[in-house]
Amino acid sequence: MSQMREESVSVSSTIEQAVRVETKRQPLPPRERLEQVFDIQDLTAIYGSKPALKDVSMEVYKNLVTAIIGPSGCGKSTYIRCFNRMNDLVPSFRQTGTIRYHGQDISGKDVDPVSVRRTIGMVFQRPNPFPKSIHDNVAWGLKVLGMKDNLSERVEKALTQAALWDEVKDRLKASALGLSGGQQQRLCIARAIAVEPDVVLMDEPASSLDPIATQKIEQLLHELKSEYSFVIVTHNMQQAARVADMTAFFSISRGEEGERWGELIEYDDTEKIFTAPSDKRTEDYVTGRFG
């Protein structure tokens, strides 16, 4: 953390006062040199008759942390849950547009959501460990997916990657519910990465955690992104500034009859979003004048 502070990027003075941008990142290579993980085209998500998101198009790149920021109700969570078909569980949910994952459309009815979720893992807003032992929390997914060889090694590796191993190695048989909130969330991260997904989606993973636990999880993202691609929803702009390589800003648009929906306003390198946003609404949001 201290190291990160020293390398804080200096930005134009007014914005710097509002948002402390602390980063430890190399400049991103040009877009065309990055490998696409998701290619989202004209995604519209509807609950019942109410659109939650309209016409979102963007790409998500491999081995980067992509942050989704925006005010409450702008459809951030809905958006990220489209990536692993989590919205299928909501009966009134419909979506149009395409989400290509490594070129293959995963939004169609003919695509099995279970196989999608096997390669696209998820960490949720509130830590939700299974009411099982710490070991079984990580091992359950492995068993379900048939990755039963070297089970204990896989569990240890995942817990180590999630920076939890040293804290729990002596009580793997203890209930996961006895862990602290921050430990539980890291256990959930371990559970997600144990099954070796390609992408890990995180829906406000630190929103219920204290700053120290938050910091640990942010460090994890830095360390793990060489192996996975992360998409993280956050309402915490500093967090996006700290962890994300690319940032998408969503906002709420209002129709003539008072209906509201979420829209992608701007998507760019994190540094650009926070220092030189090209849209006025983004600037208002990241400088704290709105939201």
Next chain:
Amino acid sequence: MSAADLSVLQRPNDRLRRRRLVNRGMELVAWLTAALAVLILGVVVFSVARRGWSALNLDFLTKSQLQFAPPNVKQGLANAFIGTFIVVGIATLMALPFGILIAIYVNEYAPKAIRSVVSLTLDVLAGVPAIVIGFFVFGLIVISHGQSAYAGGFALAVLMLPLVARSTIEVLALVPDSLREAALGVGAPRWRTTLGVVLPQTIGGVLTGATLAVARVAGETAPLLFTCSLVATGTHVDPSKPLQTVPLAIYQLSDSPEPADHARAWAAALVLILFILVVSLTARWLATRSRRKIAQASR
């Protein structure tokens, strides 16, 4: 507020006094009705115990009924206890898996419209009089295959089914969606999620419902009259024949001219009440435990 205002509070006030009296009166009425409920149970248990106590001994529990017993020969109702155990056991084996599967379908899979239709059906089924169910099973099984413990167990199972299903639906609904999402999120199919994560959470609640249902049907007489009442004497455990059961034994013994039979009917009633009491208390204990477990998981 000034001191002058406060003095109003201390001044005697008729309306306030009346309110206080009405309040006291209502409290008393509520207390009395609650006490009455306890009293009724107390009187029932006491009067049954007083009359049945004398006949309740080891022989009563371990020896069977005899058709033509000389007065000095000890006989008991062991055959009825074993019969009730078998018939209720058959009912539970049929109703429990069925009820749990219904509940899983309704809570985890069914669209909203079907969910409410099934719920309503279960409510109606729970309200069908026991004798009607007995008659239904009579027409369905007994006419073609004769009476048997299977037929009796099936009739009791029909009674148990809505109880088990409803209570299981309730506990399944208590399991937080975040747990289902957690399981689905690692790529588990729906059935693995239900079996591996959701259902283990509810075991306590399911058992509570099942136990209460057992307590409820163990004392049922009407469905057995049509299905499992033409009982041979002696102890036997073949469920393809009708078996003696405790409620029917009470019914038959109370009809006998022999005073000793009356005492044995009371004793059988006492055993039945105590059994149901123990089972219900077990169910409550299980329920508290499982609620605590679910509360912990959804914290």
